[in-house]
Amino acid sequence: METRSSPRPLIMFDPHPRRIDVLFNSETKRRLESLGDVIWHDGAPASDAHIERYLPEVTAIVGQSALPRERLERAKKLKVVFNVESNFLPNIDYIECHRRGIHVLSTAPVFAKPVAEMSLGLALSAARRIHQADAAVRAGNETLYGEGDNHDSILLHGRPLALVGCGNVGRALLPLLRPFGGEILVNDPWIHPSALREMNVTPATLDECFERAAVVFLMAATTTENMGKIGRAYFDKMQKGGIVVLASRAGIVNFDELLDAAESGRIRAAIDVWPDEPIPAGHRARRTPNTVLQAHRAGNIPEIWPWMGQLVVDDLELVLRGLAPQRCQRAQWETVSKLRSKPIE
Amino acid sequence: METRSSPRPLIMFDPHPRRIDVLFNSETKRRLESLGDVIWHDGAPASDAHIERYLPEVTAIVGQSALPRERLERAKKLKVVFNVESNFLPNIDYIECHRRGIHVLSTAPVFAKPVAEMSLGLALSAARRIHQADAAVRAGNETLYGEGDNHDSILLHGRPLALVGCGNVGRALLPLLRPFGGEILVNDPWIHPSALREMNVTPATLDECFERAAVVFLMAATTTENMGKIGRAYFDKMQKGGIVVLASRAGIVNFDELLDAAESGRIRAAIDVWPDEPIPAGHRARRTPNTVLQAHRAGNIPEIWPWMGQLVVDDLELVLRGLAPQRCQRAQWETVSKLRSKPIE
Amino acid sequence: METRSSPRPLIMFDPHPRRIDVLFNSETKRRLESLGDVIWHDGAPASDAHIERYLPEVTAIVGQSALPRERLERAKKLKVVFNVESNFLPNIDYIECHRRGIHVLSTAPVFAKPVAEMSLGLALSAARRIHQADAAVRAGNETLYGEGDNHDSILLHGRPLALVGCGNVGRALLPLLRPFGGEILVNDPWIHPSALREMNVTPATLDECFERAAVVFLMAATTTENMGKIGRAYFDKMQKGGIVVLASRAGIVNFDELLDAAESGRIRAAIDVWPDEPIPAGHRARRTPNTVLQAHRAGNIPEIWPWMGQLVVDDLELVLRGLAPQRCQRAQWETVSKLRSKPIE
Amino acid sequence: METRSSPRPLIMFDPHPRRIDVLFNSETKRRLESLGDVIWHDGAPASDAHIERYLPEVTAIVGQSALPRERLERAKKLKVVFNVESNFLPNIDYIECHRRGIHVLSTAPVFAKPVAEMSLGLALSAARRIHQADAAVRAGNETLYGEGDNHDSILLHGRPLALVGCGNVGRALLPLLRPFGGEILVNDPWIHPSALREMNVTPATLDECFERAAVVFLMAATTTENMGKIGRAYFDKMQKGGIVVLASRAGIVNFDELLDAAESGRIRAAIDVWPDEPIPAGHRARRTPNTVLQAHRAGNIPEIWPWMGQLVVDDLELVLRGLAPQRCQRAQWETVSKLRSKPIE
Structure with missing residues (x-):
């Protein structure tokens, strides 16, 4: 990204195990692309190389990439992370995110x-x-x-x-x-x-x-x-x-x-x-x-999948306008470390 | 009843196929008895003789007794009939009841x-x-x-x-x-x-x-x-x-x-x-x-049975005070003849 | 009306002190005329002669005409009376109306x-x-x-x-x-x-x-x-x-x-x-x-005047279809004689 | 405060132009005192000397004391500031508060x-x-x-x-x-x-x-x-x-x-x-x-004054338990700098 000269926000995807086409329909993809330059990727976790390559320029991450403190220090432009799996995992330094004004959000409300x-x-x-x-x-x-x-x-x-x-x-x-x-x-x-x-x-x-x-x-x-x-x-x-x-x-x-x-x-x-x-x-x-x-089927019904994309785009719009997110769940730095719900496999 | 000298309203039961003890609990029985003299009867339809005996004095009937015009003419004091089976049957002259200001009611709302x-x-x-x-x-x-x-x-x-x-x-x-x-x-x-x-x-x-x-x-x-x-x-x-x-x-x-x-x-x-x-x-x-x-089980659950007795007593209280009934369903003389729902067996 | 051969219901107006043009707009007038033959009249109470003339054929009266028992006996086709003044006056034999299945209604709910x-x-x-x-x-x-x-x-x-x-x-x-x-x-x-x-x-x-x-x-x-x-x-x-x-x-x-x-x-x-x-x-x-x-101004605001006409036409439609009225207030024969609210002048 | 050895939270008041006795009743005062050591003060803005004296030990401030960055650096234990005047004033470094996890709250919701x-x-x-x-x-x-x-x-x-x-x-x-x-x-x-x-x-x-x-x-x-x-x-x-x-x-x-x-x-x-x-x-x-x-009298009615104290104590209870505040309005660091409502005199 050293050569990136676009003034547009960079939006990076790392949604595995979710698939982009499940979360985003044509309308939310279009809205997303109108907000910035999107690095589409799914099917497997993004590699470290992939993440590191975009980190210095990225404004928003849609996915569950690990974000320890040292990565956050390099992600100078990062404003918001969208967890689309729905459990806040321990692979993020939430306190450091808070300090840097980086919102860590989840689409769990869908x-x-x-x-x-x-x-x-x-x-x-x-x-x-x-x-x-x-x-x-x-x-x-x-x-x-x-x-x-x-x-x-x-x-x-x-x-x-x-x-x-x-x-x-x-x-x-x-x-x-x-x-x-x-x-x-x-x-x-x-x-x-x-x-x-x-x-x-x-x-x-x-x-x-x-x-x-x-x-x-x-x-x-x-x-x-x-x-x-x-x-x-x-x-x-x-x-x-x-x-x-x-x-x-x-x-x-x-x-x-x-x-x-x-x-x-x-x-x-x-x-x-x-x-x-x-x-x-x-x-x-x-x-x-x-x-x-029932075999864990209460939440995961098809009609709500594209709502995740809507929540992401809605809150990204707000964050890029300098407003607080309103649609996703926020990782509360006070309590996030106490959560122990298991992620989906 | 020729010898009856009580000034209290006479309340006659003919609730078959329902049972009194299912419809009325001790409280509603007590309230009912405070309103008048009650002729308790259930287990089988009341005989014609039974009905005819009380007809001239009866104020309220709780049940599905046949009430053709000739009976209504003899039931000079009748003010209200409570169907506790829940379907308005064709064994009552609803128009004549209306003319005489006799309310025909059903506990169906329970x-x-x-x-x-x-x-x-x-x-x-x-x-x-x-x-x-x-x-x-x-x-x-x-x-x-x-x-x-x-x-x-x-x-x-x-x-x-x-x-x-x-x-x-x-x-x-x-x-x-x-x-x-x-x-x-x-x-x-x-x-x-x-x-x-x-x-x-x-x-x-x-x-x-x-x-x-x-x-x-x-x-x-x-x-x-x-x-x-x-x-x-x-x-x-x-x-x-x-x-x-x-x-x-x-x-x-x-x-x-x-x-x-x-x-x-x-x-x-x-x-x-x-x-x-x-x-x-x-x-x-x-x-x-x-x-x-489901095998016709939506309505008939135990906890609502005693509500039927409550509806009967509530509306009887109103009718005896000279007010219109408010709790039971009324047989509308305009439409009751169009009803074709089957009674329970 | 001896010569009247129309099979259509006859609707007679006697709304004084209200005016037809206040109660009915062009739409409700049109709906009313589609339901029957309308004898328009307002500005003063209808004369006895006027009332007597139409009485044998009238199906609906919109107004506060006196309806003692002897008039009701001649009004063989009367099904419904719409009081548009809003107080049930003692100039109607409510018990006899009930007996004859004549609805006495008021537009007071507006x-x-x-x-x-x-x-x-x-x-x-x-x-x-x-x-x-x-x-x-x-x-x-x-x-x-x-x-x-x-x-x-x-x-x-x-x-x-x-x-x-x-x-x-x-x-x-x-x-x-x-x-x-x-x-x-x-x-x-x-x-x-x-x-x-x-x-x-x-x-x-x-x-x-x-x-x-x-x-x-x-x-x-x-x-x-x-x-x-x-x-x-x-x-x-x-x-x-x-x-x-x-x-x-x-x-x-x-x-x-x-x-x-x-x-x-x-x-x-x-x-x-x-x-x-x-x-x-x-x-x-x-x-x-x-x-x-306030000087008795809570109810009488212009926007609700045409609602009176709507209530009249809605309930007349129902009554002519053989259904009970649903929009106006009914004179309850049980309690109407206890009312003592003063009519408007 | 150098000599302060109490492990209890220190709560400092600086509510001018509000008065403590207006905001807090006996119950909320009691609850407050059960939460920590309270430095009561009102009637005039707290002096710089007063503020500086308690700053190194203070956990919560109830009032509108100025909190520029240099003061925040000395307020190592500060967790929450309660504005009881209801407008977020420009005398606080909100971004620095956010960075330090210090909640700046207002009792305006009352x-x-x-x-x-x-x-x-x-x-x-x-x-x-x-x-x-x-x-x-x-x-x-x-x-x-x-x-x-x-x-x-x-x-x-x-x-x-x-x-x-x-x-x-x-x-x-x-x-x-x-x-x-x-x-x-x-x-x-x-x-x-x-x-x-x-x-x-x-x-x-x-x-x-x-x-x-x-x-x-x-x-x-x-x-x-x-x-x-x-x-x-x-x-x-x-x-x-x-x-x-x-x-x-x-x-x-x-x-x-x-x-x-x-x-x-x-x-x-x-x-x-x-x-x-x-x-x-x-x-x-x-x-x-x-x-x-009306002369600006919509909000300021007596019965809600003690609600301010309740909001303060409720949220202080939460913050001291390591939870996010829920009752007061939060100063959103994203938007607080855009507010231009005038404070009360």
């Missing part, structure tokens, strides 16, 4: 709506045993008018509902839960109780969430503080037939105790994320009653 | 919330194939991260949604659909377009509903005007993968054409009500793909 | 939105003394930054608000009050507490409304049961500086005690309706502090 | 709710001429039933409404405007159109706002980019009788052209903020018709 809709769908399936009743009709052993198989069907209407974790996904779920009309409890140690009250929800301890709510939605990222924390002690506090929806990160629950509680009939569990993925062939969950089981 | 929640659950199950993915994990043939089985998953967010029929159930469903943020189309020939606009929905023809909506919720009662009306001509107009939720009355659809459309992959169908119930053992629907199948 | 917006505007003016501060700037004696004149300014945000009466106007006001986020208390003896709870408001006694609410909106019609009922005993229960908005009917308050309470500084009163109108020249209210005063 | 409620009250007063009608009744020259003085009264219901600027105040106003049901246009050059659409409003140019909206709420901070920008060219685009509410900063309008437009009857103007305050005695606005006039 997953909020599909996960929220799936989570509500899972809760309703569990509350009404929709999936089991469907299987029964197919097998020819249904009961009519819910005689029998409706004996433990419950309404969400009017019941307390709880969110453990109220980030992107929780905030997308909240409006879907409001019209059911019950109190909404939220446990999120990273949000001040006053801020929760301002959102018109009830700040609650984990104990209160499990004791009071008909459905507990586990929506928290895995952190150093909550790994494996949700286990039997909490499930035992639930009302019989209470529902646990696990749709963000498996790391926050004691998975065996979750299955024990479902197996015993104490709770119903709707599970989309797993300690090990793919799900091992003989995993006991496959035979556990009182569950709704 | 089913609105459970049917609305189930309908949303069915739509989400169909949109995300939750029930199929659950079955896949149990069978050990799931795909991870939605690779493959998410290829036609859709969001409800932002998409037009349609209600065909906007009575009790439709009105209970509306608030649950609002936060998805899309336009809501309503086709209901019995509601004025201006009244629909006032409800903040878009009045629409059936054609518009099927052409534009991602999900069409069929929520209409069967009437002389709509029996078998919804068939191939409409399903062919849907976008590929569009969802039809049939959760009120099977009579309004051409059921075979509905299954054809699902089988061809043109639409997805979520079905709770059937032309013949119980569902015949070899019914083709049991093998039809792109469906979610 | 006033709900303007009265609701004005009521909120009055509450905010009282809460923040907007009108007084405006007068102060004009007089050159304002205080800056609210120093002094903001000492008793209050927020509606988060505070309990009360509605006394929850008919058309109350229901139009409710959604405007919701986003302020406080509890909403409703006192309405004609609505069952269960129905109020279903509307997501708190049923309350009059005492509770005045004790707890920051603003009490008096929205009730005058009835035989509530005339002059709201007086000192209630105002004394209010928190100091509490606001009373009187925007429906003056008859329900003891007007002098309302002014006493404002004068003493105990409450603030926003008044749009008066015991005698026009307001007597020397009326003490004109000098009473802690008031916002 | 004013959002009172300004929002006042703004709605002003719009309703202008739309219905509430203040003028009140003055007319007092003067004895009112017209009854709105005859005459309602000729240009308008409903907000269903009409497009526009916000110019959508920061704290705009966001507090939005929910109050939603139930009126009309489209909401927003012009805010610092918010991405995609972010506005996500808030369920319509991004709009200034031209579109003034051409289409019945009420334009001017809610923007004064910046280098918008000073004096809103003038005749925009007012001329409004529908006759359109309403302009100026309740944030006077600097963004050409004030004389605003008054010209009101005087001509083209628009109605509701004005709370002024180019020069106090308002000059002979200011022409005092005699300008079609206006509602």
